[in-house]
Amino acid sequence: MFEEIRNFGQIKLEDEWISHIKTYMSDSRFEHTLGVTTVAVYLSEFYDVDKDLVRKTALLHDIAKDMSPDEMANIAGKYGYQIQDISLQYEANLHAEIGALIAEHEFGLYDKDALNAIRFHVCARPDMSLLEKIIFLSDHAEPQRPNQPMLRTLIEIAKTDINLSILRMLRVVIEYQVSNSIPKYVCDITSEAYDYLLEDYCKTDQIYDQSPENNDILSDEEFDEAFELIRCNQIKLKSVENARWIKDLLTNSGRKIKDGLLIRSGSLHQLTDEEADYLNTLGLSLVIDLRTPMEVAQAPDKSIAGVRYENIPLVENIDTSMMDYLTQRYMQSLSETDRAWYVEQYARIDEVIKMYRNISMDARSLDSIHRIFQLLRESPGTILFHCTSGKDRTGIIAALLLLALGCDKKYIISDYNASAVTLFTKTESIKADLGVRGNGKENLKRGLQTSISVVPEVLRSGLYYIENNYFSNDSFIFEATGCNDRELELLRNKFLV
Ligand SMILES: [Fe+2]
Ligand SMILES: [Fe+2]
Incomplete structure (x- = not known):
């Protein structure tokens, strides 16, 4: 520009x-x-x-x-x-x-x-x-x-x-x-x-562009929709957060996403042997871990016999920005114990806030997305992709995949919103803790809350930006996913009924 x-x-x-x-x-x-x-x-x-x-x-x-x-x-x-x-x-x-x-x-x-x-x-x-x-x-x-x-x-x-x-x-x-x-x-x-x-x-x-803090809870209707989606799609794994199928969503061409091929979830580092066996019975063949190498080193996925594992970090280093600067200053103002707590809870704060807006401007992120789409096209069997809680990075890949498959944005947003139901109690308890620990820096507290909450506007505006600002409109999905015409067709035939 x-x-x-x-x-x-x-x-x-x-x-x-x-x-x-x-x-x-x-x-x-x-x-x-x-x-x-x-x-x-x-x-x-x-x-x-x-x-x-x-x-x-x-x-x-x-x-x-x-x-x-x-x-x-x-x-x-x-x-x-x-x-x-x-x-x-x-x-x-x-x-x-x-x-x-x-x-x-x-x-x-x-x-x-x-x-x-x-x-x-x-x-x-x-x-x-x-x-x-x-x-x-x-x-x-x-x-x-x-x-x-x-x-x-x-x-x-x-x-x-x-x-x-x-x-x-x-x-x-x-x-x-x-x-x-x-x-x-x-x-x-x-x-x-x-x-x-x-x-x-x-x-x-401007429906796509309201700032998140004005919208940081779902409406009752959105919650109802999210409950319904979870009721139909949840995969019950005690030790894995937010695990669910991506299936049955309608595309604009009237086709539907096949059942049994795509799973999104949080991290698999606490997966039990029985749960690993259970995933095997679902036909799981590939796990794509979107976390950074550091996160993976701290909490590596339990390996699952016969299942291929790929670590493709969606976000690695992000530019220093005003937000980083403020976050750092905020961190410095905390006592050591509180700081450790924040670092643990919000190690990925900057990613979350900027990811939706910036992901398509970061060459490495795009490169990762292209590799992920190649795996999605070419890997047989059931594919599971995950980050830590299965909300943001996982949400971005899910959103791009659903866009590529031709789903309407309203389904993409509902799929994202479903995390609000599964992560609800966790989010609320972190917020409560934040209320106790946060010491008066309201703007940062808000930022931190946004990063742990499920905020449909964040995804909505992210999609809007990706679509309208960084890619030429007609070729957006090709550029975003790295798929050409034929590969997109392959992807659709693979995942759609
Ligand atoms: Fe000036
Ligand atoms: Fe000036």
């Missing part, structure tokens, strides 16, 4: 105006400014907005950033400007206010909207104009900022839904503010911006 952006917003460096801007700032600041401008101009193509104004505003947004507080105070004095409380309490905002002054008086940018976009580009504010939104987002998402995969997603979303994109961005900003003890007065302004947008956003009809 950045290729597209680059081709798009070529900044002409010979422009005299730009040369003048360059004299106000360091090389790295100038680089940042060009990055912001490029993204802003790119985004403005998707909206009815004055593109020249967007360009000028972006170029000027950090014009005061390299000045000292004294220099900025002098400029305020020179133009008779009263510095606002927000900058008095939070110096990092001062360059935004002074930047607007310089833009107006020294660059002749008189447009009120543009000046506001500069003034509010750091902390945002409620009821932002389109131009303010574009500048705010571009500043926070330009190509030199860390965590590019996430930012690229936000820019991609912003092409059609800038409010959603900014909501996501504001969450990151607010988490940063809270964990860095930014004054409450400042946090409140950004939080108001978030609440204002959220209210607006909830009026729109």
Whole structure:
């Protein structure tokens, strides 16, 4: 996508105006400014907005950033400007206010909207104009900022839904503010911006893109459906969590998934001999273990006579991101005993939260998925795939398989939701423990809760992203599964009645 952006917003460096801007700032600041401008101009193509104004505003947004507080105070004095409380309490905002002054008086940018976009580009504010939104987002998402995969997603979303994109961005900003003890007065302004947008956003009809914490329990109907699915599909194994058949689901072409070929479950490390025998009687021929090598080393699957075992980690190393950073900080704030408990319970927190969104951007994950689909196509007999609890990584493979077989999304979501029934008591007891142990970091507690809960929105939005953002629509399933036409046909003939 950045290729597209680059081709798009070529900044002409010979422009005299730009040369003048360059004299106000360091090389790295100038680089940042060009990055912001490029993204802003790119985004403005998707909206009815004055593109020249967007360009000028972006170029000027950090014009005061390299000045000292004294220099900025002098400029305020020179133009008779009263510095606002927000900058008095939070110096990092001062360059935004002074930047607007310089833009107006020294660059002749008189447009009120543009000046506001500069003034509010750091902390945002409620009821932002389109131009303010574009500048705010571009500043926070330009190509030199860390965590590019996430930012690229936000820019991609912003092409059609800038409010959603900014909501996501504001969450990151607010988490940063809270964990860095930014004054409450400042946090409140950004939080108001978030609440204002959220209210607006909830009026729109975006079923795939609500944030998980608003949806962290299933509705009664969804629970009923999940109970029914478990009643029909559960495989009773005392020592294996969440074991069940994937069967009987209808595809869009009217075919059904065959009975007796596909099992999804949690880890097999406590499997008893009798249970291993029982799995043998089901015709089990292959176990695909989606856990990382470290998890496998800690709790290896019991081997089952005559059954092939393949460890194909779905997720290995994940980029350091804001979430990792916050999680680490949170961990550091805990006592040693509590920390050990968290590490044990939530070793995979980052994977869970990011996996659904990022899996198709991670080449190694895609590679794993392609290998798994090859095994699914080529291995005879019953195949069992599992991770630890059989919810998330297992859920992703199940979802992709069901998509490839042509199932409607509503069946895919019900299959995922069934984990809510099987893991219910475990989830609730961890939540209770979390309530006792968690010490006040609400946003992280929420994140941790999301990671252990069954949240249909997580899967829904994951599917939506995989389908719409990372793959060209028509070829999505080929790219995601690594199957060509003929192989997909093989897969369907193998697993469908
Ligand atoms: Fe700035
Ligand atoms: Fe900036």
